[in-house]
Amino acid sequence: MVDAMAGPLLIFGQTGQVARELANLAPDAVFLARSDVDLSNPESCAAAIRQHAPRAVINAAAYTAVDKAEEEEALAHAINAAAPTAMARAAAELGCPLVHISTDYVFDGQGTAPWSPSDATDPENAYGRTKLAGEDAIRASDAAYAILRTSWVFSAHGNNFLKTMLRLSETRDALSIVDDQIGGPTPARAIAEACLSIAAQLQQDPGKSGTYHFSGALDVSWKDFAAAIFEISDRKVAVTGIPTSNYPTPAARPLNSRMDCSATKDVFGISRPDWREATQTIIQQLREIGETA
Secondary structure, eight states: OOOTTSSOEEEEOSSSHHHHHHHHHOTTSEEEOTTTOOTTSHHHHHHHHHHHOOSEEEEOOOOOOTTGGGTOHHHHHIIIIIHHHHHHHHHHHHTOOEEEEEEGGGSOOOSSSOBOTTSOOOOSSHHHHHHHHHHHHHHHSSSOEEEEEEOSEEOSSSSOHHHHHHHHHTTOSEEEEEOSOEEOOEEHHHHHHHHHHHHHHHHHOGGGOEEEEOOOBSOEEHHHHHHHHHHHTTOOOEEEEEOGGGSOOSSOOOSEEOBOOHHHHHHHOOOOOBHHHHHHHHHHHHHHTTSOO
């Protein structure tokens, strides 16, 4: 068993949105990139945990190409399910907690009520199925764990909705955006902060293990999120709402991504982040590095 105060914080992932924010917040952590560990090989993930004997593990790596997963479900399953299974077993062996990031896509996206962590799951696409399989394996392990389901992640890094909207606004003065999908845009930095806090709390109290939700407030449609982005960035773009049926994709998207995050607040003291405030911060960051005017 690992000494709770010994060993590094071990983080799977390096270039993703949350991993980039974790690197800013926890520069002394050990980050495992694709060149360090093969996420499609579960044993390499377990071996890395045994090698580093960490005080806690955060899995910020995943197969996230939602549409491509329809054709590559086996690969997505290896990375999203088999790898976390191996991580959880190795973490259990060493007695260190595992924080694992998951998704609202484990639900069927129906109705209008916010999803509770205890609600029945029924994913509508391959990505959701593989993420759910990873969750189930972690819950079945003997590890101290927190599964943190989140949604609509955005940041100044990588590819995400906010950056796409800003890019389109450079050449377009009108856009049609889906308005019947509702959820909470979630800043990657807030997810990173939550993961670090949860990992530390699990070290002190493994009894807090469980499945939790974390998304930005307040819930909006993609159309309203886009309109807010243009307002905050002072872009003159007219936004028209369209139904999801007008924008077909290989993988089905949930209409209802609302999440009940009350347990995360009650157990860990972590509140839903304000996505409008985060949007202002990120747009300023992009201006400073010259990615947007």
